[in-house]
Amino acid sequence: MGYPVGDAGLLRLGELFPTPARVRMPCLLLYGVSGAGKSMLLEKFQRDNNALCERRSGRRPIVTAQMPPVPLVRSLYGEIIRSLDAAVSPTMRLHELECTAIAMLRHAAPRMLVIDEIQHLLCCTTRDQRAALNAIKFLANQLRISIVVAGTHESLHVMRFDPQIASRIEQIELPIWNESDDLRRFIAGYLGLLPVRRAPAAINKQFVEYLLELTDGVTGRVIDVLRRAAGQAIADRTRRVGLDQLQYVGARLPTIIGQRT
Ligand SMILES: Nc1ncnc2c1ncn2[C@@H]1O[C@H](COP(=O)(O)OP(=O)(O)O)[C@@H](O)[C@H]1O
Numbered sequence: 001m002g003y004p005v006g007d008a009g010l011l012r013l014g015e016l017f018p019t020p021a022r023v024r025m026p027c028l029l030l031y032g033v034s035g036a037g038k039s040m041l042l043e044k045f046q047r048d049n050n051a052l053c054e055r056r057s058g059r060r061p062i063v064t065a066q067m068p069p070v071p072l073v074r075s076l077y078g079e080i081i082r083s084l085d086a087a088v089s090p091t092m093r094l095h096e097l098e099c100t101a102i103a104m105l106r107h108a109a110p111r112m113l114v115i116d117e118i119q120h121l122l123c124c125t126t127r128d129q130r131a132a133l134n135a136i137k138f139l140a141n142q143l144r145i146s147i148v149v150a151g152t153h154e155s156l157h158v159m160r161f162d163p164q165i166a167s168r169i170e171q172i173e174l175p176i177w178n179e180s181d182d183l184r185r186f187i188a189g190y191l192g193l194l195p196v197r198r199a200p201a202a203i204n205k206q207f208v209e210y211l212l213e214l215t216d217g218v219t220g221r222v223i224d225v226l227r228r229a230a231g232q233a234i235a236d237r238t239r240r241v242g243l244d245q246l247q248y249v250g251a252r253l254p255t256i257i258g259q260r261t
């Protein structure tokens with residue numbers, strides 16, 4: 001589902017994408033709470049752009065990896081190699097991993113390296129943090145590619161920790177929703193994809209306020225609650241999502257959340 005803040009993020013990524021190779025390549029941080037839609041946005045961006053590239057050539061305009069939960073440099077290189085569909089042997093030394101990652105990236109010739117879950121860097125010592133950030137910078141400099149990282153608000157601290165990265169990093173926040181026409185359009189758009197009747201009048205102020213109360217305005221939870229409300233609208237045979245269906249879901253939500261976490 002598109003929405004203005006997400007579209008603005010996609011637009012900015014699209015602008016960075018064709019940046020010609022230069023010594024100091026740009027760096028962008030996409031941040032927001034867990035469930036804000038960061039990974040989904042990056043996935044869409046990658047899907048749209050990689051689709052344009054011929055598959056057989058082995059080239060990949062965008063390479064995406066996740067910062068491993070134990071964010072050591074060797075596991076970061078391992079993730080990058082795996083994201084390029086190659087196997088990593090546990091006996092490979094750091095130097096081998098680094099050479100393999102660089103050789104594979106050279107072959108894939110991306111213009112952008114995306115690293116998601118960058119806040120995992122907070123789980124390691126300052127020394128390992130610095131090593132991982134240096135590895136990212138090293139790759140960007142060697143390959144002259146833009147770096148895009150995504151993570152929670154804590155990522156802001158981690159990225160500012162490196163003066164070189166801090167001086168060139170641009171930040172985009174994917175914020176939580178507040179009551180707005182954008183949100184009403186997002187709700188209506190999503191319900192329009194589900195097998196329920198269109199009922200714009202039901203998406204009134206009370207509905208939106210209660211939805212925000214249930215979800216704290218987090219995109220992933222908004223989607224989840226709307227899907228459950230639509231399920232209820234089908235079960236109660238009204239096929240119409242309104243405050244009643246939302247209240248039904250809301251009354252059962254604590255156990256659902258409890259089960260999930
Ligand atoms: N633009 C969107 N359209 C539809 N659903 C979305 C959108 N963004 C996020 N979601 C929903 O929210 C969930 C969490 O999004 P995700 O991208 O994983 O969040 P984050 O990476 O910020 O933690 C997704 O699994 C999806 O169900």
Ligand SMILES: [Mg+2]
Nearest residue numbers: 038039040116
């Ligand atoms: Mg994510």
